[in-house]
Amino acid sequence: GQQVMQIPQYQHVQEGEDFTTYCNSSTTLSNIQWYKQRPGGHPVFLIQLVKSGEVKKQKRLTFQFGEAKKNSSLHITATQTTDVGTYFCAGPRDNTDKLIFGTGTRLQVFP
Amino acid sequence: GAVVSQHPSWVICKSGTSVKIECRSLDFQATTMFWYRQFPKQSLMLMATSNEGSKATYEQGVEKDKFLINHASLTLSTLTVTSAHPEDSSFYICSARDLGLMQYFGPGTRLTVL
Numbered sequence: 224g225q226q227v228m229q230i231p232q233y234q235h236v237q238e239g240e241d242f243t244t245y246c247n248s249s250t251t252l253s254n255i256q257w258y259k260q261r262p263g264g265h266p267v268f269l270i271q272l273v274k275s276g277e278v279k280k281q282k283r284l285t286f287q288f289g290e291a292k293k294n295s296s297l298h299i300t301a302t303q304t305t306d307v308g309t310y311f312c313a314g315p316r317d318n319t320d321k322l323i324f325g326t327g328t329r330l331q332v333f334p
Numbered sequence: 335g336a337v338v339s340q341h342p343s344w345v346i347c348k349s350g351t352s353v354k355i356e357c358r359s360l361d362f363q364a365t366t367m368f369w370y371r372q373f374p375k376q377s378l379m380l381m382a383t384s385n386e387g388s389k390a391t392y393e394q395g396v397e398k399d400k401f402l403i404n405h406a407s408l409t410l411s412t413l414t415v416t417s418a419h420p421e422d423s424s425f426y427i428c429s430a431r432d433l434g435l436m437q438y439f440g441p442g443t444r445l446t447v448l
Contacts, residue, residue, distance in 0.1 A: 258439075265427055265442040266378065311377060320435060321368070324378045 225250050225317055227325040229310075235331045242302050244328035246295040246312035253315055255288055255295045256322070261308040269297075302332045336362050338430045340440035347418055348448055355413045355443045357428030363408035364430035368437065369401075372425040384411040418447040 226249045236242050246255065254273045258266035270279055272288035272295065279286045285298040295312055309329045316323040337360040347353050357367055365386045370378040382392045382403055390403035402414040411430075415422055423446050429437040 266439050268436075268438070271436075316380075320366070320431065321380055321383065322437065323380075327377050329375075 229325040242299040256313045258311045336438040338438045338440040344444040346446045352416045357411045359430040366431045367411040368429045370427045
């Protein structure tokens with residue numbers, strides 16, 4: 224069945240370092256969404272990418288959707304302790320309105 | 335912005351009892367709501383799709399008789415975990431979909447079954 228994998232599973236960085244998480248789908252996605260989940264919290268929507276090769280920025284966060292619409296990345300520049308959490312990508316499952324979530328990347332930032 | 339609430343935020347119950355979790359869309363109508371389950375350090379797994387006025391559709395491997403879903407109105411869906419057991423302990427999260435097909439997530443309910 225359809226799978227959405229993320230690497231790395233965990234990442235520990237020193238505050239100020241950059242961070243990137245990669246999302247890979249086994250199938251082509253019509254769109255990709257990114258969520259952030261703080262420890263003990265619920266997923267919070269960050270952004271949606273729709274177009275092939277699309278790049279969007281939100282302050283220190285840069286999101287990219289691959290040309291083949293099967294992969295995506297989230298890059299954080301100069302991480303801060305407030306960036307701590309698990310980052311999930313998600314896309315439509317089998318072209319339905321249901322979401323399939325990636326495996327997630329847990330980010331820890333040391334001050 | 336769209337707000338989804340869940341109640342309760344956490345619950346502890348004895349094995350064998352039933353627990354009801356409510357999911358409400360506060361400022362929009364949601365014909366479709368989704369129920370997810372998340373075990374510690376794992377991703378969200380879709381359990382079922384709740385459709386207003388009709389039966390819920392369950393994902394493979396999710397027992398419909400154990401996880402009863404009722405979507406009685408355009409702003410409320412409930413999930414009842416019947417005869418809960420310790421292995422049902424998890425973080426249950428709902429989402430509500432608006433007319434623009436965006437999903438908004440509730441804050442989650444942490445269930446602990448003793």
